[in-house]
Amino acid sequence: MSATTERPKPAAATRLKIVDCDIHPVPRKPEDLLQYLPERWREHHRVYGSHFRAPFREASPWPRAAPAIARRDAWPPDGSPAGSVLPFMREQHLDLHDIEFGILQVLAMATGSQRNLEYGAALATALNQWQLDYWCTPEPRLKGSIVIASEHVEAAVAEIEKWAGHPAFAQVFMTPRLSEPMGRRRFWPIYEAAERHGLPIGVHGGGYGGHSVTGGGWPRYYVEEHPSTAQSAQALISSLVFEGVVERYPGSRFIIVESGFAWVPSMTWRMDKHWQRLKSEVPHIKRPPSEQVRRHFWFTTQPVDEPENIADMSEIFDWIGWDRILYSSDYPHWDFDDPRSAFPFRMTPEQRSMLFRDNAISLFGLS
Amino acid sequence: MNGPAFSADLVSNASEPVGNRIDCDVHVVLPDINLLLPYLEPYWRDYVVVRGVRNLDLTAYPDTTPLAARDDWRNISGRGGANLELTRKHVFEDLGGGTAILNCVWGAQALHHPHLAAALCGAVNDWLAEEWLDKDTRLKASIVVPWQHAAHSVAEIEKRSADKRFVQVLLPGLLEQPLGFEHYWPIYEAAQRHGLPIGVHAGTAYRHAPTSLGYPSHYLEDYIAMAWGMQNQLMSLVCDGIFAKFPDLKVVMIESGWTWLPSFLWRANKIWRAMRMEVPWVNRAPAEIVRENVRFTLQPIDAPPSQQQLDRTIEQIGSDRVLLYSSDYPHHHFDANDVLPGGLSPKFLQRLLSENALETYPRLQGGRA
Numbered sequence: 029m030s031a032t033t034e035r036p037k038p039a040a041a042t043r044l045k046i047v048d049c050d051i052h053p054v055p056r057k058p059e060d061l062l063q064y065l066p067e068r069w070r071e072h073h074r075v076y077g078s079h080f081r082a083p084f085r086e087a088s089p090w091p092r093a094a095p096a097i098a099r100r101d102a103w104p105p106d107g108s109p110a111g112s113v114l115p116f117m118r119e120q121h122l123d124l125h126d127i128e129f130g131i132l133q134v135l136a137m138a139t140g141s142q143r144n145l146e147y148g149a150a151l152a153t154a155l156n157q158w159q160l161d162y163w164c165t166p167e168p169r170l171k172g173s174i175v176i177a178s179e180h181v182e183a184a185v186a187e188i189e190k191w192a193g194h195p196a197f198a199q200v201f202m203t204p205r206l207s208e209p210m211g212r213r214r215f216w217p218i219y220e221a222a223e224r225h226g227l228p229i230g231v232h233g234g235g236y237g238g239h240s241v242t243g244g245g246w247p248r249y250y251v252e253e254h255p256s257t258a259q260s261a262q263a264l265i266s267s268l269v270f271e272g273v274v275e276r277y278p279g280s281r282f283i284i285v286e287s288g289f290a291w292v293p294s295m296t297w298r299m300d301k302h303w304q305r306l307k308s309e310v311p312h313i314k315r316p317p318s319e320q321v322r323r324h325f326w327f328t329t330q331p332v333d334e335p336e337n338i339a340d341m342s343e344i345f346d347w348i349g350w351d352r353i354l355y356s357s358d359y360p361h362w363d364f365d366d367p368r369s370a371f372p373f374r375m376t377p378e379q380r381s382m383l384f385r386d387n388a389i390s391l392f393g394l395s
Numbered sequence: 396m397n398g399p400a401f402s403a404d405l406v407s408n409a410s411e412p413v414g415n416r417i418d419c420d421v422h423v424v425l426p427d428i429n430l431l432l433p434y435l436e437p438y439w440r441d442y443v444v445v446r447g448v449r450n451l452d453l454t455a456y457p458d459t460t461p462l463a464a465r466d467d468w469r470n471i472s473g474r475g476g477a478n479l480e481l482t483r484k485h486v487f488e489d490l491g492g493g494t495a496i497l498n499c500v501w502g503a504q505a506l507h508h509p510h511l512a513a514a515l516c517g518a519v520n521d522w523l524a525e526e527w528l529d530k531d532t533r534l535k536a537s538i539v540v541p542w543q544h545a546a547h548s549v550a551e552i553e554k555r556s557a558d559k560r561f562v563q564v565l566l567p568g569l570l571e572q573p574l575g576f577e578h579y580w581p582i583y584e585a586a587q588r589h590g591l592p593i594g595v596h597a598g599t600a601y602r603h604a605p606t607s608l609g610y611p612s613h614y615l616e617d618y619i620a621m622a623w624g625m626q627n628q629l630m631s632l633v634c635d636g637i638f639a640k641f642p643d644l645k646v647v648m649i650e651s652g653w654t655w656l657p658s659f660l661w662r663a664n665k666i667w668r669a670m671r672m673e674v675p676w677v678n679r680a681p682a683e684i685v686r687e688n689v690r691f692t693l694q695p696i697d698a699p700p701s702q703q704q705l706d707r708t709i710e711q712i713g714s715d716r717v718l719l720y721s722s723d724y725p726h727h728h729f730d731a732n733d734v735l736p737g738g739l740s741p742k743f744l745q746r747l748l749s750e751n752a753l754e755t756y757p758r759l760q761g762g763r764a
Contacts, residue, residue: 093670209608209616240603242627243620244569245576251670252573252630255662256607259623263606263616270616290658293704298619298652298697305462305727306615318700333658334665336682340711344658347704363669 044380045128046367047388049328050232050285050356051121051170053163054096054136056112060162061136064154072147079143081207081238090250094362102360110360114167121359122169125367128385129394130170131198131356132159133232133285140178140203141236148177152187156197164196171392173201173230181214185221192225198392199228199283203235204264211264211271219277228281228326228391231264233257261287262295265321269299272312274324281391283326286358290333293347296321322349326391328356329383330365339373345383354391355384417752417759418492420596420649420692420721422476423499423527423536424458425519430526434518442511451502451515455567455598460614464725475725479530486724487533489732493749494759495724496562497527497536498596498649504567505600509544516541517551520561528560535759537565537594545581552582556589562758564591568651569599569624575635583641590757592645592690595628597621622697625651626659629689633663636676638688645755646689650723653691654699657711660685686714690755692721693735693747695728702738709743719755720748 055061062070078085094100098110102120111117122130134155142148152175159172174191176184191197200222204210210231222229234257240246241260247253261284274280299317307313327348335341345353358364367384375383388394425431428449432440442448452458464475468485476482486492503515516539523536538561540548555561564586572578574595586593598621604610605620625648632638632646663681671677677684699705712718722734739747753759
């Protein structure tokens with residue numbers, strides 16, 4: 029792929045190693061994943077397949093920007109799906125961009141949104157073994173996410189217990205659009221297990237929970253639905269804070285993935301303001317919401333929010349806290365953020381290290 | 396608290412003639428549905444009485460919470476915004492208002508029955524005219540419309556249009572379909588034709604969960620979530636090209652915050668640049684459209700912890716024309732008379748307190764008390 033490899037690289041001495049907190053792997057062919065399913069679920073997969081709270085089994089209700097949401101140059105030469113061939117991913121992304129570690133975010137099969145809970149749980153187990161065998165073992169720079177069937181809390185906890193402590197897995201993976209807000213009591217065992225094992229929970233925008241994507245109904249266009257991950261992420265944070273999840277599990281760490289970050293300051297101002305007035309409704313909340321957000325939440329950058337005056341991006345990072353920002357590329361998706369051009373403003377070397385590497389190294393305990 | 400300074404000191408902050416303020420969000424609470432009976436046709440009067448239609452107070456606005464009314468603003472029965480004399484004293488004398496736009500956010504706009512909704516909305520407007528507007532020329536009102544049925548809404552707008560004391564059309568924030576949908580276009584057409592902005596007020600008819608994640612446990616969460624719902628609605632209005640179809644239409648987002656506006660506009664601009672092929676009728680950047688056609692009321696101010704952040708947020712909004720002064724009376728967002736944020740230039744204050752509202756509400760021009 030000459031279009032990408034011809035780009036000039038900085039001199040080796042000045043090169044900064046990068047941790048990319050959002051890489052999407054997909055199975056190259058169905059059998060790669062199906063081999064890990066018990067016969068009962070292989071047959072179910074063949075006959076019934078995915079059953080979502082959504083109109084299509086294998087497509088988003090909103091046609092995306094590009095086939096498979098992918099960069100047009102990310103399809104491997106042999107025609108395999110974008111994000112499915114490790115050597116090509118190495119060449120096009122991991123090596124080219126000096127990726128020291130990459131965190132895999134597994135959207136394949138939308139496990140957390142499967143209405144058949146047992147099928148979802150079987151898929152989660154299969155996807156975790158598949159990550160290990162196809163990605164993390166052959167390429168130790170790639171760290172897996174423990175995929176769970178979020179609605180099947182018992183199975184989700186068992187899956188976390190199974191993989192916790194395995195050096196190939198860096199976090200638990202969830203999508204926020206579920207049947208209920210994530211802070212509600214039925215999901216607490218997941219957070220208890222994650223906290224007990226010191227695992228952060230990466231919450232990647234998306235999912236089919238059955239609720240309309242806005243409080244005022246279903247939007248029509250991808251151009252509306254795509255940025256609505258920001259509103260979902262704010263509802264998610266609000267739920268985890270006001271249900272008392274992060275106070276109850278003081279070691280919990282949540283990473284808001286691919287949902288933006290520029291809205292974080294104004295969200296915390298609003299939460300603080302109205303909590304002050306209505307705190308008698310939530311007497312279990314002891315600390316100001318802004319303080320809880322500052323302590324328990326991290327934010328990946330892609331798709332990077334672009335202020336009209338681009339220098340303001342730096343100030344937004346100041347307001348959120350530079351130690352809470354994690355670089356992510358979203359490779360191989362269409363709105364990929366190139367680490368060399370996504371942040372066109374002056375940073376100190378220390379800020380650069382935090383954003384591109386150090387925050388993630390410390391959050392995930394990578395070495 | 397080291398928060399931004401708030402000040403009600405008009406004279407030293409601005410060369411504002413006292414009493415010129417236009418308060419764009421003052422709430423009127425209907426104390427009792429029986430007050431509407433005289434305004435209903437016999438069929439609907441019977442319907443209300445025989446069927447026992449009583450308490451249509453909204454889930455979105457329980458009037459007993461600490462937010463619903465400041466203690467010192469409640470009447471003898473514990474309600475805020477239900478008494479003309481108190482409203483006049485608090486809004487005009489204490490807060491320095493010269494004109495107030497009354498918003499009656501009430502259950503008629505959450506009913507499923509479209510004809511009952513239409514009858515009750517009409518009665519509310521009659522009641523507002525007789526019990527409030529007739530008694531003080533400084534009071535103006537929003538037309539409460541049965542959005543459930545567009546033709547009924549248009550008829551209500553037509554009926555009130557000759558009464559220039561009605562200055563706006565009122566919609567709750569979250570309804571059945573997003574606000575860009577064709578269902579609402581006849582309402583927008585009639586509003587534009589009569590020089591009436593569309594006021595979109597925080598609140599939901601609960602046709603959907605208030606967030607994309609479902610139903611939160613607490614009222615506090617629902618209230619906070621209104622800002623996100625309004626952001627989605629703004630995106631719907633922009634992406635369905637409402638301001639290209641109705642270029643003279645103004646939309647006023649009421650009681651749902653505005654410190655979120657910069658980050659919203661950045662994200663809207665970015666996705667529009669990338670995906671505008673999907674909505675070719677949107678031929679200008681969303682931020683440009685919003686600055687021209689959309690306005691936001693002041694209170695509640697979801698203010699940052701420092702004055703510097705507030706100053707920067709206002710700079711990033713990028714226009715001194717989008718904010719409209721409001722007290723959100725009788726809701727409890729500030730104490731004493733500290734309704735204004737500190738640090739605003741005299742020119743900005745003048746725009747905020749009256750000029751922006753005069754530009755937004757053509758019916759306030761010339762006919763002000």
